[in-house]
Amino acid sequence: MTWENDLFELFDDLESQAAASFALEREAELADRRRAEYQEVTLAARLMASVGRGLTLEVNGIGAVSGVLERVATGWLLLRGPSQDWVIREPAVTAVRGASERAVPAVAWPVVAKLGLGSALRGLADAGERCVFHVADGSRHEGVARRVGADFVEVATGEAGQIVLVPFGTLAAVQSRG
Template sequence: MRWDRLFDDLEAQASAEWEAERAALASESERVRLSRVSLRDRLLVLRDAKAQVRAHLTVGSAVEGRIAAVGTDWFAVDRGPASVSVVPLAALAGLRMPHADLLHSATGRAGQALRERLDLGFVVRDLARRRVPVRIEVVTGDSLTGTVDRAGADHVDLAVHDLETARHPSAVTSFRMVPFGAIAQLIVAADEAGL
């Protein structure tokens, strides 16, 4: 009888040690998995879940809405029926969302679609090709409106004019060369976004 209790006790100790070891391994595996999940991966999950977010930008402003698209170095926030903001990842200071969405986004997801491999330059060149009027908020806090004339590898040439006015030589008040690194967000009319 005493031997049965001894063996039961030893079995319980071994089982507890095994459970503790399994929990430690599972915890370490989760830490390793999370260390490989990028911000971009989490944005893709939030986009797929149609999550509402508030994106805080490095310039101090914020953009609220649903993540509509994610590229290699940018994401787009659908701000409602009026406009879409294209935000370079480098201009993002943080995201606010419900806790459940935050936890769900940690599952991560690697992008596969062509759109998810497009960089900011491609988006800006498309806006230039289609002559879409834009508002560019730059990291200095300035806000520029006009039409993208050209987009280089790392900058954009903007013909500055009122958004309500078509890009016509008489409407252009100046020209600005803006490096991609200085762009906090590009705001485009929702029906012109093409995202």
């Protein structure tokens, strides 16, 4: 019966080798799948998972801005700082520190997350709050948002009633003054 034991041992050994080979192939396939799926994750999805967390954002023309991420929406986010709030255009963000490891896909976002930058700026205009409008090149305009067009905000600067039109494409962030 020893030849039967040897044969069963050989089959067991071959089976173990096949299982190990399958496990290696499966792990490589899963790693490829994880990489392929992660390339679909957007910055906005990572930010959406970070709502409620303290973050530090690097913003074009401004530098580091820290606060608690309150809202993420289409193309912009709201960061609540200790003494001021920031409406920041997502394209102006150059780095994020403190973000969640998770991501929330766009299909799971609340309906209000579909509101564009114009909605946030219309809210500021309705409030009549004095703000600083930071442009990505580092310049800024202090004043009150009066009206919001399709792709620009009209800012009353208070300088002899001067009105400045700031295109959304150049805007980096809007900082509340209080």
